[in-house]
Amino acid sequence: MQVLTHCEDMTVTAPPRAPLTRLGSARHGTGFRVIAAVFAISMAFSTVPTPLYPLYQQQDGFSPFTVTVVFAVYAVGVVTSLLLAGHVSDWVGRKRVLLPALALEAVAAVLFLLWPALPGLLIARFVTGLGVGMITATATAYLLELHVAHRPHAGRGRFELVSAAANLGGLGTGTLVAGALAQFVDAPLRTPYLVFLVLLALSAVAVAATPETVVAPAVAPRYRPQRIRIAAADRRGYAVAAAGAFAGFAVFGLFTSLAPSFVAGSLHHPGRLLAGVVVFLVFGAAAAAQAGSSLLSPARRFTAGLAAEAAGLVVLGAGMHLSSLALFLVGGAVAGGGAGLLFKSAVGAVAAMAEPAVRGEALAGLFLVAYLGLIGPALGLGIATHFLPATTAMLWFSGVLLVLLGATALSSPTPGPARREAAPEGPGRA
Template sequence: MTLTLPRPTTGLRHGTGFWVVAGTFLTAMAYSTVPSPLFPLYMAREGFSTFAVTVVFAAFAIGVVISLVLAGHVSDWAGRKTILLPALGLELVSAVLFLSSTALPVLVIARVVNGLGVGMIAATATAYLADLHTRHRPDASPHRFEVVSTAANIGGLGVGALVAGVLAQYVGAPLRTPYAVLAVLLVISIVLVALTPETVTRRPVPYRPQRISTDHGPGYLVACLGAFASFAVFGVFTSVSPGFVAGELHHPSRTLAGVVVFTVFGGAALAQTVTSGLSLGTRRALGLGAQALGVLLVVAGMYLTSFPAFLVGGAVAGVGAGVQFKASVGAVASMAAPARRGEALAGLFLIAYLGMIAASLSIGLATRYLAPTTVMAWFAVVLLVLSGAVAAMGSANTRVVSRRAR
């Protein structure tokens, strides 16, 4: 008879691993917005137009979409770490490219690689956090997971822009130092994630690209459309708003550019935390209303050449977009079966980043022919129409669910 001894427990436990993955998620998302406050510097050094900047930004979102389609759902059967670690490696490759050159082709390639990594990270890290939360606190509500995952995602976007703006303003080599700092943090994250427990048992599954299906539960399409609207708002502030601040509002400070992006995403993260106790319908209504009001204030600030009005509008829009996106993530995470959670979240992020691409590219292209204030006014109109559609669909879905429950 052979005596089999239990394997010693190695690596970090699930509770600690939860915070390791949250910190890694935040770091990766922070890295993705490092270029935002630096775009005016690239424009001054290389002579880029606003449209060229939006092409660089859209290259990131395109990389995200490609990655989500090809690999965003694979962690459901291949393992969370199997996807997360290579994705972090791609982020490092992107940082090296940014450090090597400021030429437009290199920036586009760097952003595509950055997007490929983020596309793998976004859905995988969110599902990983849900798994670790469940393993650590099996009987607890998902409240902590929802707050931490969305705060790491959205909050990280704000932190990256703020750190990059401050470093660019007060430290030498402004187009290199921010990337070097985040690259070091990414290396630390890779080491810590490697020590975190895996939560998925690998199993052989025939590979197929990500599919967008509506069979994850009632309201999936509503959640995706809400995420599309939210990321359209986020896309505006991470791509063209630093240029608007430096141009239309006459504030060339890189710190101020970073502050605007941080205010948008910081407001989003804070709002996600304080609205956790609200119902899905209430969060959706609050989010849609606030993001529409905020964008209108942004337009007013641009017409009045008022930086305070622009900043307040950005904060309000960020609050709305953050609450709406949190409602979408929470709804999808709860309605999807555990074995398909990564797939469902990958689909959500895919639709969200399509919204980011559509907003940034269309605004960047439109500014070649129209004044930026006019372009933003039209964006506000489109957002109002889209928000109305989400509200109507959400209300109709609620009535259908209520009738089924009777």
């Protein structure tokens, strides 16, 4: 599997780190918590529209396929941003990327508020994607560096848990908050965006006060677009980790695009809060599985993720075939838990493989592959619903994803794609 794009090679000198003092270390500990919260808020904002799609459909009368187009536009924004800007924080600094990214998300919130029609929805989702693409890899690298600065002799367990929980937990929380606000307050297509606009503004202030972890080099490297970077000699391990992230995000793509409409239509449960709960359950299970997997070795975590996602897809398919909401929810939770384990394994493996000077780029490459997992399957599923019943299309989706999981398992190097993960940086552990 060749995952390296052809771009001009460039050597980046590892950015110097400022010497740590006791005060600096304490500030980095506070910064770690601040960036985790900002990461979660920004990811939560990206899923606010998910439980609201049925309301947009009622308002503008568009089809489920249009929902997948709206979702794909968001994912295209993410991929575009990852290609153009996801890696530049390695030399310009983490804050100088995070602050413009938060500004983009605030612009998107204003667009949602002022232009609730389909054209405005499309533009706002694309702008949201641009912001998220800048945030994901940058915030992940930032968290690792703040963690190391705060606890230089600890392992990476705390970083892996917090970064994955902020990412996936934030995605799930956004749907739950938006669904609850849409169910119980007035102006369901306005109130959630007002709430998050305030949170994004506070996040920008918090980031501005957080210590930087990258010192810009004396001579700025020549800009080039992002590569999907193989960050170490372990090319096979990187490729398998990326395939696991792709498979995990394909499940997330299903639940953040068509699942709310499917539950409201084919399963006849149209509640707004329920639409948010369905998606929250998947991401919540992912975050919980990650939190509970700390004692597993990287190889066993990866294998458990493959098995859980496969089992969940089988139960999910049974729920769709039998029109059973209970089975659909159980299958989604189990598949989400497996996807969370795969994603945690992938992030931990790539973060451990990458040298500090290219860590943001390596993670940006991983997120690029992962978000391709959001675009392709979800868009293909939307196209399929034009020609097939929704249940049949989603059953085919589950079958194709099961094949991908099997191929990933067979390709996994021994003892697993993340065998370098969580190597202690000193005698202690997190």
